[in-house]
Amino acid sequence: MSFDVTILGCGSASPTSYRNPSAQVIQVQDRSILIDCGEGTQVQIRKNKIRMQKISHILISHLHGDHYFGLVGLLSTFHLLGRDKELHIYAPSDLKEIIYTQLKTSKTYLKYPLHFHSLNFSEKSLIFDDKKIEIYSFPMRHSIEVCGFLVQEKIHPRKINRKAIDAFEVPTYKINSIKDGADFTTVDRQEVLNSKLTFDPNPSFSYAYCSDTSYFPALCDSILNASVLYHEATFGKELEKLAKQTKHSTAEQAALIAKEAKVGKLIIGHYSARYTDLNPLLCEAKEVFENTFLASDGMCFSLE
Secondary structure (H helix, E strand, C coil), X not given: CCEEEEEEECECCCCCCCCCCCEEEEEECCEEEEEEECCCHHHHHHHCXXXXXXXXXXXXXXXXXXXXXXXXXXXXXXXXXXXXXXXEEEECCHHHHHXXXXXXXXXXXXXXXXXXXXXXXXXXXXXXXXXXXXXXXXXXXXXXXXXXXXXXXXXXXXXECHHHHHHCCCCHHHHHHXXXXXXXXXXXXXXXCHHHHEECCCCCCEEEEECCCCCCHHHHHHHCCCCEEEEECCECHHHHHHHHHHCCCEHHHHHHHHHHHCCCEEEXXXXXXXXXXXXXXXXXXXXXXXXXXXXXXXXXXXXX
């Protein structure tokens, strides 16, 4: 199964004609997860041909408008499209009242179950878990309470070595336990190690989302060894004082986090509207962490 990320918006507080506010869709193990929902997100979902009704979980990092002003519109569209599948929203606790007030005022009564889950701003927390993936939230540092998110695949089952399975006459009902790492005992009590019956599994990937935050090295423990890190780079280092004042990060600081957390790849985004040419931000980050890339609206990539 693939692990794909589509960046719907990579701008900061003020949208521009070429960058939308924050929103991303992660498609992993047949699950679709929306992270943040700035103004215009549902239009971006349509432009990028993402199956809107497949979104089952929405993660809202904090309650600055450029990260959630598009949410009530998206919820209403789900309703108008006849959605009946439940939807889970993980967000600051105040968002529940905000959304229900908007729905009540417009006399919109959703046809589908809507479940709110409050984020923990004190420590890293497991917020979703099933057989194939885990999602964690973790606190960052901003002008209001904010969480980052880590979406990761669980370890894949080992691959069956069909020739070995047939040679040792392994019964079908044993296959699942062998995929999970079990050894096998033959009818004549010969012990067969799992390594003879299987091949290594496909690698498991993880994606970390860190926007908005000031330079905060403590978050590295929460994203250690992530396959890909998306980290805000609102400013260049020439505006480091402004970054500190507004509790945002520079491109250089994003790269320092990537280096300290030993991630595989860094993607920077959440650019200030003052930047039309993003290459200086890219160069600044690459001086610290070479495997850095610029986010752009509509950018889609697979973790591998």
